[in-house]
Amino acid sequence: MDTDSLATGGPEEILAALDPEQREVALAIRGPVCVLAGAGTGKTRAIAHRIAYGVRTGVLDPRQVLAVTFTTRAAGELRARLRQLAGAAGSELDEVQARTFHSAALRQLVHFWPRTVGGRPPAVLDSKLVLLAEAARGLGNPAGPAELRDTASEIEWAKASQIRADGYAAAAATAARTPPLGSEATADVFAAYERLRRERHLADFESVLELTAGILAGHRWAAAEVASRYRYFLVDEFQDVNPLQRLLLDTWLDGRDDICVVGDPRQTIYSFTGATPAYLTGFTASYPHATVIRLVRNYRSTPQVVAVANRLSGAVPGRQQARLRTHAGLPGAPLLAQRDPGPEPGFTGYPDDGAEAVAVARRAARLTAAGTPPREMAVLVRTNVQTERFERAFADAGVPCQVRGTERFFERAEVRQAMGMLRAAAGPASSTGSALPAATEVRHVLAGLGLTREPPPGRGSARERWESLAALAELAGDFCAATPGAGLADVAAELGRRAAIEHAPALSGVTVTSLHAAKGLEWDVVFLPGLTEGNLPIVHAQGQQAIAEERRLLYVGLTRARQRLYLSWALARMTGARPSRVPSRFLAGLRPPRARPAGYGAPVPALRQEAPAPAGAADAGR
Numbered sequence: 001m002d003t004d005s006l007a008t009g010g011p012e013e014i015l016a017a018l019d020p021e022q023r024e025v026a027l028a029i030r031g032p033v034c035v036l037a038g039a040g041t042g043k044t045r046a047i048a049h050r051i052a053y054g055v056r057t058g059v060l061d062p063r064q065v066l067a068v069t070f071t072t073r074a075a076g077e078l079r080a081r082l083r084q085l086a087g088a089a090g091s092e093l094d095e096v097q098a099r100t101f102h103s104a105a106l107r108q109l110v111h112f113w114p115r116t117v118g119g120r121p122p123a124v125l126d127s128k129l130v131l132l133a134e135a136a137r138g139l140g141n142p143a144g145p146a147e148l149r150d151t152a153s154e155i156e157w158a159k160a161s162q163i164r165a166d167g168y169a170a171a172a173a174t175a176a177r178t179p180p181l182g183s184e185a186t187a188d189v190f191a192a193y194e195r196l197r198r199e200r201h202l203a204d205f206e207s208v209l210e211l212t213a214g215i216l217a218g219h220r221w222a223a224a225e226v227a228s229r230y231r232y233f234l235v236d237e238f239q240d241v242n243p244l245q246r247l248l249l250d251t252w253l254d255g256r257d258d259i260c261v262v263g264d265p266r267q268t269i270y271s272f273t274g275a276t277p278a279y280l281t282g283f284t285a286s287y288p289h290a291t292v293i294r295l296v297r298n299y300r301s302t303p304q305v306v307a308v309a310n311r312l313s314g315a316v317p318g319r320q321q322a323r324l325r326t327h328a329g330l331p332g333a334p335l336l337a338q339r340d341p342g343p344e345p346g347f348t349g350y351p352d353d354g355a356e357a358v359a360v361a362r363r364a365a366r367l368t369a370a371g372t373p374p375r376e377m378a379v380l381v382r383t384n385v386q387t388e389r390f391e392r393a394f395a396d397a398g399v400p401c402q403v404r405g406t407e408r409f410f411e412r413a414e415v416r417q418a419m420g421m422l423r424a425a426a427g428p429a430s431s432t433g434s435a436l437p438a439a440t441e442v443r444h445v446l447a448g449l450g451l452t453r454e455p456p457p458g459r460g461s462a463r464e465r466w467e468s469l470a471a472l473a474e475l476a477g478d479f480c481a482a483t484p485g486a487g488l489a490d491v492a493a494e495l496g497r498r499a500a501i502e503h504a505p506a507l508s509g510v511t512v513t514s515l516h517a518a519k520g521l522e523w524d525v526v527f528l529p530g531l532t533e534g535n536l537p538i539v540h541a542q543g544q545q546a547i548a549e550e551r552r553l554l555y556v557g558l559t560r561a562r563q564r565l566y567l568s569w570a571l572a573r574m575t576g577a578r579p580s581r582v583p584s585r586f587l588a589g590l591r592p593p594r595a596r597p598a599g600y601g602a603p604v605p606a607l608r609q610e611a612p613a614p615a616g617a618a619d620a621g622r
Helices: 003-008 011-016 020-027 043-056 072-084 091-095 101-116 129-138 145-160 165-174 183-199 205-218 220-229 243-253 303-313 353-369 384-397 413-426 438-447 461-482 488-502 544-558 615-621
Strands: 033-037 065-069 097-100 232-235 259-263 291-295 346-350 377-381 401-403 510-514 523-528 561-570
Touching: 011 020, 011 043, 020 043, 020 291, 033 043, 043 065, 043 072, 043 091, 043 232, 043 259, 065 072, 065 101, 072 091, 072 097, 097 101, 101 205, 101 220, 101 243, 129 145, 129 183, 145 165, 145 183, 145 205, 145 243, 145 461, 165 183, 205 220, 205 243, 232 243, 303 544, 303 561, 346 353, 353 377, 353 384, 353 523, 353 561, 377 384, 384 401, 384 461, 384 510, 413 438, 413 461, 413 488, 438 461, 438 488, 461 488, 523 544
Parallel strands: 033 259, 033 291, 065 097, 065 232, 232 259, 346 561, 377 510, 377 523, 401 510, 523 561
Antiparallel strands: none
């Protein structure tokens, strides 16, 4: 039902727009409620109608509702849904607060600081990097930009996990974290950073939450004021809550239980930041009388896409309870597809990375010619450095593309710096007629920027910087292999040509982005390349929990697709190289029986023009 038709209706009209499970969510207005919302099941629709129904029936006072999200985009979407429903529940819905954790905490911090601490509240840091650089210099630590970015991430993880500087080294060892400065040095920089931050009356994002929780815990009258202002709480993406956010949430609740949490343990992909699904999976332990509702009707994807996602998660239709559990401790309820059937997902192996990228670009070109807008297609990769080969392939195929969530490859700071050094090394003043092969010269130049034989341990900016330099060296090596006799100047010119081509503006193009950045988004067509061991799961994912999170990451990728899904892998990096990779373990059991066995060189099948699924099939999920 169109929500516009609710303007003159009563509460029952609000419920009539929902499916049976969404209706349960709307009716469960009071007390603790846990909504396990599978991918594409219309959770935002359900919670918006829940608020509207509660306000319309007089159970909820809209001025006392606080809905907490993780992104400003999600908060804006919820506010937009409430505005659509304002005709049914009156303009009072505008008084519902939909905010991020940080936005809600900052408002309270600014409000209470003068009356509790006194004076002006601390200024909020946009970035930790300047203060971290000063802290590192004060300790005599020559940390570079990549190391400082990784150190900032370590501090964010520690503060989100409620770990202080003096406990960081032990906690990092327990969590098997590998900071580039080393655990002890990172702890020292962490402590120095915190001293500088306090001395200069500054707050970072984590401090905003800590200080707000501290004020409410230490001043009973302030906690009482918040309790009178907010009585009903809703938390979206509850599987991504970290200990610091949970501390603030408990402070807001102040022992009350009018809280509705919404999440999907199968989409927990931010454990490395301190997030934990334990609060979602353990909700009924905290609230034994809680109402638990599962949203399982998927309105986003075709039955063929949903079937692959169910097989990956171990949730098989027809079983009361899947033998495999979701990779966060809850039984895996299968998604039930509501759309009309579509094409079977494609599973294709390729001999090398270049062939895979070219095939993806050519298929996107054919889909575009058949009527699919480029903006409705996406290529989702495991690491940002992988975007380069797809940027290049789309440029060669004449298909517009846009990189989301990171700079385009040739716009990255380390790549620009490296190309400048290569041009300088190839210039007339440096032309000494070196007898070294050009590819070797390139690696010598890049070694001065940090390119080593082996990558740095762990994940983060230092690893990404190394991967960018390694990718640049590989591009140079590929060009030299294809152009016998090429010199360093030729390599620099070729890289410049590619940069110029790939820098061309791409409006409404195919989205190229990471799996992490794709969460919460969806497209008609999704390509999932690079499905090999060492890439997905990533090479540094060690241990059962880390591998489980990599599986969940692929699950998120699968469930972004509405109509078409293409999974692929390449068994070598370069053309003609010996196949040294194996397909990802996660592919086992995903392919239908008639699919080709793992291998490479499979041709891209001819495309059939198919009409899109009727728009009405997805209405209940919007």
